[in-house]
Amino acid sequence: MKITQLSCFRKLLRHAARPGSSAVGRFMLWGMNRGHAPVYEFGLSHVELPRGGRILDAGCGGGELLRRMAQRAPDATLAGIDISPASVEATRRRNRLEVETGRMEVKEGSVEALPWPDATFDLVTACETVYFWDPATAFREVARVLKPGGSFAVFLEAADPDAARIWTDALPAMHVRTVEELSVLLADAGFAPPAVHRKSAAVTAWTCLVAQKPPRATARA
Numbered sequence: 001m002k003i004t005q006l007s008c009f010r011k012l013l014r015h016a017a018r019p020g021s022s023a024v025g026r027f028m029l030w031g032m033n034r035g036h037a038p039v040y041e042f043g044l045s046h047v048e049l050p051r052g053g054r055i056l057d058a059g060c061g062g063g064e065l066l067r068r069m070a071q072r073a074p075d076a077t078l079a080g081i082d083i084s085p086a087s088v089e090a091t092r093r094r095n096r097l098e099v100e101t102g103r104m105e106v107k108e109g110s111v112e113a114l115p116w117p118d119a120t121f122d123l124v125t126a127c128e129t130v131y132f133w134d135p136a137t138a139f140r141e142v143a144r145v146l147k148p149g150g151s152f153a154v155f156l157e158a159a160d161p162d163a164a165r166i167w168t169d170a171l172p173a174m175h176v177r178t179v180e181e182l183s184v185l186l187a188d189a190g191f192a193p194p195a196v197h198r199k200s201a202a203v204t205a206w207t208c209l210v211a212q213k214p215p216r217a218t219a220r221a
């Protein structure tokens with residue numbers, strides 16, 4: 001790759017880690033809503049959406065995963081959080097009706113300090129975002145806001161650090177961890193061993209981990 005191409009690639013990738021409000025950031029959010037659609041579908045095929053429950057999408061980006069869950073779980077109430085104001089705005093726009101009717105709230109904030117009380121949600125999802133988290137702190141926060149017996153579903157396109165070098169070399173803020181590393185972090189946060197689902201895709205392999213917070217309040221969070 002030439003130096004100018006590399007610099008453009010890096011600039012673009014920075015908007016994946018934390019989309020900005022420039023045209024490039026908005027284009028990235030639009031692109032992720034479309035480009036991640038197969039990963040959402042793969043992940044959702046392994047997740048039971050709670051009837052009448054509460055769902056949080058952490059690192060919600062452009063809001064398309066929330067839109068799909070809102071359609072499929074008509075009795076559920078939903079929430080999104082993202083550290084990027086541009087992502088929050090895009091998610092609110094994408095889910096305008098749900099937000100206006102109060103069925104969905106979208107907050108700007110960090111997964112390392114979730115602004116909800118203990119035991120609020122039945123399901124927390126995170127698609128293509130844990131690479132950018134402080135996972136030890138964030139997983140404990142997810143465990144804290146989940147109800148006992150609730151589930152944490154992580155959807156990934158990258159779980160092989162070597163294969164992901166093209167991304168991580170260009171974007172130092174991105175950390176690709178193996179399923180084994182993520183499982184240890186989940187266990188440390190108080191989750192039961194996750195169910196792991198994988199599927200080979202055109203260029204990469206998708207991974208879905210679903211970890212349960214133990215039904216009784218024995219979690220260490």
Ligand SMILES: C[S@@+](CC[C@H](N)C(=O)[O-])C[C@H]1O[C@@H](n2cnc3c(N)ncnc32)[C@H](O)[C@@H]1O
Nearest residue numbers: 018032059061082083084087110111127129132
């Ligand atoms: C690659 S995008 C994925 C967005 C969306 N989940 C999707 O699948 O299209 C990563 C998102 O995670 C958000 N993010 C990164 N670190 C975060 C953190 N610590 N807390 C909350 N959101 C974070 C970014 O702002 C960005 O919107």
